[in-house]
Amino acid sequence: MKDIIQALAATGDEVYAKICEVLMIDDDSKTADLRPLDGSADILDAYLVTDDVNGSMYLEPAKGSLVCVVFISKQIACVVNPSELKQFRVKIKGVEFQMDQEGFLLKKESETLKALMADLIKEIRMMKFTTNTGSTIQLVNDLQFSLIEDRFKNFLKD
Numbered sequence: 001m002k003d004i005i006q007a008l009a010a011t012g013d014e015v016y017a018k019i020c021e022v023l024m025i026d027d028d029s030k031t032a033d034l035r036p037l038d039g040s041a042d043i044l045d046a047y048l049v050t051d052d053v054n055g056s057m058y059l060e061p062a063k064g065s066l067v068c069v070v071f072i073s074k075q076i077a078c079v080v081n082p083s084e085l086k087q088f089r090v091k092i093k094g095v096e097f098q099m100d101q102e103g104f105l106l107k108k109e110s111e112t113l114k115a116l117m118a119d120l121i122k123e124i125r126m127m128k129f130t131t132n133t134g135s136t137i138q139l140v141n142d143l144q145f146s147l148i149e150d151r152f153k154n155f156l157k158d
Contacts, residue, residue: 061082
C-alpha cells in the first residue's frame with residue numbers, strides 16, 4: 001500500500017477530502033465503507049492504515065462515527081481523523097501499544113505488561129522469610145495482593 005501511495009502521489013493527481021459516516025469496518029483488510037455527507041456515492045474499501053505489518057498507527061473508527069476521507073487518487077481513499085474511535089494501536093517494530101474499551105495492551109515481542117505483572121504478584125504472594133523463630137508460612141496481606149492482581153487483570157488486556 002505504501003508503494004502504491006508513493007506512486008500515485010508522483011502522478012500529480014489532485015488530492016481532496018470529504019466528511020463521511022462510517023457504515024462498516026473490515027477488520028481483516030483494515031478498510032472501511034463510508035457514506036459521504038454531501039450525498040455522493042458510497043466509498044468502499046477506504047484504507048484505515050498504510051502498512052500494518054512493518055509498523056503503523058491504526059485508528060479504527062466506530063460504526064456510525066464521522067471521519068475525514070482523503071482521496072489520493074480517484075480510486076484510492078484513506079480515512080483520517082475519526083470523530084469516535086473503537087480501537088487505537090501503534091506498532092513500532094517489535095513493540096505494540098493498543099487501547100480499546102476492554103483496556104490497554106503493552107507488548108514487546110512476546111512479552112506483555114499484564115503477564116509481567118501477574119508473574120510478579122504471583123511470586124510476591126509466595127514469598128517466605130526467615131525470622132528468629134523460623135520461616136513465615138502465611139502472607140498476612142495476601143488478600144490485598146489478590147485484589148491488586150484483579151485490578152491489573154481488569155485494567156490490562158491480553
